[in-house]
Amino acid sequence: MPYTKSRARKAFDIEVDELIKVIREAHSRKCNLPNVRSHVLCSAVMLCSAKVEVYLEDVISDWINLINASGIRTDQLPRNFRAYYLNNSSTVSLYKSFFASNDEVDFLKKLSNTLGQDFRQVAIDGVNVPVLQTRYIYADKKYPSPDNMKHLFNRLGISDIFSQLNKSARTDLKAVLVSFNDIRTSVAHQGVPVGLTAKDIGLRLKDVKRVVSHIDKILYFHVVKHTGAICWRTT
The missing domain is CATH 1.10.287 (Helix Hairpins)
Incomplete structure (x- = not known):
């Protein structure tokens, strides 16, 4: 069965594309205020990070809510998930x-x-699977650090998520995520790192989109394998 984007990924892509658009507008001739441009870059980085959290929350919640609604049997769930x-x-x-x-x-x-x-x-x-609380499995691991991601996806039944991501993308997506998180940390404490341009920030946001796209693909095949396409929300 071919991969289909989740509802959560579709929303994430639209929102990050809008952030990239705002960066371009703030750095066009329409705006010549340095402070405004700097604030736009900082906001874009922080919002992109927050939207990754929202994506993870939404895509996992959608899966669990559909499990709750679909009469799935316990033996269909990944064993780590059950545990x-x-x-x-x-x-x-x-x-x-x-x-x-x-x-x-x-x-x-x-x-x-x-x-x-x-x-x-x-x-x-x-x-039949008892009613599962959606937030329980991700509430303390939403922030997209490599360590949180490793634990979160292991709970979902996907061991060594970064090996799978790197294989899917044919590049080191863990390094991509770490690099973006380093920028996010710098922005949170000191503002945009010296030397990073609007173009650089836009490219980093596109990198995050790529990370999420491969997460979505891996989750799709994982969900379909265990609980069927009926538990993959696309709209």
Whole structure:
């Protein structure tokens, strides 16, 4: 089945293209105010980074919402995906409390109270997937640093995301992402790095579009493999 862009990627592309357009307009003859031009470049970098977060949130939420609506069986989900939902925050808290107190009686009592809860069904093969909370899997890993990306996609069942991205793009997309994040950090603290032009920033935004395009392709084939094209939202 040929790749189809996700709804989230379509929205991301439109928004980043608009940022690139604004950069061009701010650096045209229509505008000759250096401060305005500098602010436009800073805003474009920060907004592009934020829009990557929104893309990740939207594309993953769309997948999970369609899983919730489609009667998918638990054994269709990636095993890491299931394991992460099984190990939810309340369960982690119980274990942390037990390790601190060593009170097995209290621990087993509280753990036993969770046995009938819906989220436990993700551990059972062949049953309908319980309703999954979308934010749980990405809430603490949305910022697109390489480390966050590695953990987030591993939760989704995609191991070593950067190896797959680099293979798909035939270039080092991890280095591309690190370079953009370095600029974003500099902009957040000091403004646009010395020597970077409007053209440079525009090219970096296009680089980020390329990273997202390959993420989208990898996610598409991953989603279709496990839960079918019915769980890939395009509109």
